[in-house]
Amino acid sequence: MSIKLKYDRIWNFNAGPAAIPLPVLERVQQSWFNYGGTGMNVMEWSHRSKEYDEIHNDAVARVKRICGLDDSFHVLFLQGGASTQFAMIPMNFLDGGTADYIHTGAWSKKAIAEAKYFGTVNLAFDGEAVEFKRLPKPDELKLTPGAKYVHITSNNTIKGTEFFEFPQVDAPLVADMSSDILSHKVDFRQFALSYAGAQKNLGPSGVTLVILRDDFYKTAKNEGVPTMLKYGTHVEKNSLYNTPPTFGVYVLREVLAWVEENGGLEGMEKQNREKAELLYGFFAENSGYFKCPVEKGSESWMNVCFRLPSEELEAKMISESKAAGFSGMKGHRSVGGLRISMYNATPVDAIRDVIAFMTEFMKNNG
Numbered sequence: 114m115s116i117k118l119k120y121d122r123i124w125n126f127n128a129g130p131a132a133i134p135l136p137v138l139e140r141v142q143q144s145w146f147n148y149g150g151t152g153m154n155v156m157e158w159s160h161r162s163k164e165y166d167e168i169h170n171d172a173v174a175r176v177k178r179i180c181g182l183d184d185s186f187h188v189l190f191l192q193g194g195a196s197t198q199f200a201m202i203p204m205n206f207l208d209g210g211t212a213d214y215i216h217t218g219a220w221s222k223k224a225i226a227e228a229k230y231f232g233t234v235n236l237a238f239d240g241e242a243v244e245f246k247r248l249p250k251p252d253e254l255k256l257t258p259g260a261k262y263v264h265i266t267s268n269n270t271i272k273g274t275e276f277f278e279f280p281q282v283d284a285p286l287v288a289d290m291s292s293d294i295l296s297h298k299v300d301f302r303q304f305a306l307s308y309a310g311a312q313k314n315l316g317p318s319g320v321t322l323v324i325l326r327d328d329f330y331k332t333a334k335n336e337g338v339p340t341m342l343k344y345g346t347h348v349e350k351n352s353l354y355n356t357p358p359t360f361g362v363y364v365l366r367e368v369l370a371w372v373e374e375n376g377g378l379e380g381m382e383k384q385n386r387e388k389a390e391l392l393y394g395f396f397a398e399n400s401g402y403f404k405c406p407v408e409k410g411s412e413s414w415m416n417v418c419f420r421l422p423s424e425e426l427e428a429k430m431i432s433e434s435k436a437a438g439f440s441g442m443k444g445h446r447s448v449g450g451l452r453i454s455m456y457n458a459t460p461v462d463a464i465r466d467v468i469a470f471m472t473e474f475m476k477n478n479g
């Protein structure tokens with residue numbers, strides 16, 4: 114089969130950095146030499162300029178609007194990736210106490226390792242015991258009374274599991290939403306802090322979005338935390354204490370505008386549900402050939418992991434997928450197999466095309 118896309122682009126199933134909506138790339142291109150009559154590219158502006166301020170504040174306002182948040186939430190654009198949040202959260206909020214961590218994969222493991230520098234970690238759920246094939250049931254969680262917070266990874270990029278309902282807990286709920294933020298309707302007010310590296314659903318790598326509820330923020334430690342790693346520094350200065358990743362924030366603003374133009378969280382959910390039903394439906398119909406390791410009820414809409422009857426066939430499909438015009442179908446090196454990452458910017462057509470490709474592959478390699 115041969116796929117013909119505008120600008121000779123290919124379908125991008127990379128896990129992150131990942132596809133950016135095409136209209137956003139086009140808009141950015143149009144502003145390349147001269148944004149809005151300023152005679153400069155956005156990345157050439159001062160971060161203290163009125164023009165940048167407008168973009169920055171517009172991005173903050175759009176996050177709040179899309180997520181349904183009022184002024185009791187702080188929206189921050191930081192650097193250092195989600196990985197820096199793994200450390201900043203306990204550095205600011207743990208302070209020698211105990212936090213509950215729900216361990217559901219490689220990313221929660223890294224978050225746990227960082228938290229141990231600053232206090233005690235209680236594993237409220239250890240997914241290792243179920244080989245990370247499913248998420249905890251609510252009655253399986255072993256929570257600590259008086260925990261400083263409960264940390265959860267909303268979508269497990271590598272294992273392909275995703276929470277659609279969040280546990281009801283007494284302690285403040287903190288969520289790593291790096292790989293499913295803005296992909297479906299979620300009540301963001303339930304999170305004391307949520308965060309995401311931008312490079313999957315929000316834009317280019319280099320920006321980390323943090324949404325911080327004021328009541329939780331007020332419990333942050335202020336003494337002995339280095340300036341750049343203290344939430345207070347960034348809250349007080351609207352993420353402009355030092356030079357923010359200005360170009361990344363600009364592209365993120367354009368992605369947020371695209372999300373709003375396409376129906377906000379509801380619009381994203383509709384499209385992502387359709388893609389997931391198509392792809393998991395195809396695997397279920399052909400379950401003698403395609404096997405999904407994740408248990409029903411825990412499947413991610415963003416990262417779909419699957420295996421073929423042999424590793425030889427997997428290698429063949431990965432190689433042929435590249436030639437057919439699909440990028441990023443190799444599973445994470447730690448788990449093997451194949452993975453299709455289909456974030457917001459991946460249209461339903463991409464999934465129809467990859468299903469056609471896999472149908473043909475199965476016929477030729479049955």
Ligand code: PMP
Pocket residue numbers: 129193194195196197220266268269270289290291292310311
């Ligand atoms: N959490 C999750 C769920 C992720 O998928 C990733 C990156 N793939 C990270 C954290 C780490 O993000 P970063 O590279 O921005 O530090």
